[in-house]
Amino acid sequence: MNKRTSLRLLKTGLFTGDAVFTALSAVLSYYMRFQLRFVPLKYGIPAIAGYLYAVPVVLVVFLLAFNYAGLYRLEHGRSRFDEFVSVLTASSVSIIILVSITFFLREFSYSRIAIMHMWVISVILLGAWRLVYRSIFNSMSKSGAITQNLLIVGATDISKILIERLTREHGSGYRIMGLIDNVIKEGSGFCGLTVLGKTSDFNKIADKLGINEAFIGLSDYNRKEVADLILENERIKFMIASDVLGIITKSIDYDELFGIPVFEVRELPLNFTFNRMIKRTFDIIVSLTAVLVLSPILVITVILVKLTSKGPVFYGQERVSRDNKKFIMLKFRTMKADAESQSGPVWASENDPRRTPIGAFLRKASIDELPQFLNVLKGDISIVGPRPERPHFVEKFKDEIPRYMERHKVKGGITGWAQANGLRGDTSIEERIKYDLYYIENWTLWFDIKIIIKTALEIFHHKTAY
16 A cells, blocks of 8 residues: 555545544533433423434534644644644534524524533544544654655755754654755765755656655746646645745735736734734733732742842843833842843853752742733733843844844743743744744734643743753
């Protein structure tokens, strides 16, 4: 069985499993509501036939929602957490749609409680099924059963990034077979790969190595030559890096302008007033809840900081947020009161001698960041956003790192997409910027919730929280 057939069967099995467990959720919800009766009945038990007739509609709504959520794209390296969050989101949207549909029905009255039961059951069953499927998919990726032979076209910076990430990511689902380039001499090396030839040799090399997919990372290419490659090799999946347009992460829509095909860069989500209102409301609710729930920890920390070192309990540090606006960010003090009097602004390092007796623990557990909920309530920052930096470093990085200042198009945050992925403290600033830009260009409220959950799970695994 070839790899494409295996992938097709996996996708069919995934779709079938979703359909079976969605239908089972609908049936079980009827049983829970009218047989187990966790909530007392008021109007008697309706015939099950009415609910069975609704199963096809439920299937259509759920499967379309799953498809729209990208749950039928077989992505290598996708985490189980991401899979579950997507299932939760798609299931929730499906239930909202189904509830809306019931308002227009007059012939049969569906129990809202039964529908809520179906939501809980569907999340559990479909979430568990997806976790099992993801384990099977990842195992097959690691074994090579569905591994795709990949050819890199172009020895460029974007190709280098891809090679490094695929090399680092075990079970990525790709086997890099080599690289072709029009500038570097055949037989030369690039990022551990051997240059096999030029783009004119593509067909010969692809046939010889059994290439399944090709990544075009050329920064300057002949459009006709690339178009001919794609048309001549229909069995090969081609991926053209968006960076060839000078764009790294922005979402691009296809459109037409007076009959002329064009690519349109989407407006940033948080440029829309309605989205900013949603985010601000979410920030206020979460911050107030956090302050109330964490108040015992806040009080204990105040006492410990005061008893273990001389100086103020809180440390105010100037940072830069949206539109380059400066503000004072609050933290529990974890360093000596005069920590930077000699060194000036520097990042904390491992075994930093400037830390107070409990400073290391407070930073490791991110407890030192808790006063920043007050900054959120004040409106200086959000719960989620690019981590605000000090003016000294902003001035330093704005001329050194491409697109650095674009992170100031939105408010900074207590945590961000980079921090949720373990990039905090003394880590690559270039890599963090890429995560920040991706967040800015792909913001949704669910993305914020996902980042908050990932940050909470990541807290005690930080290796660079000094």
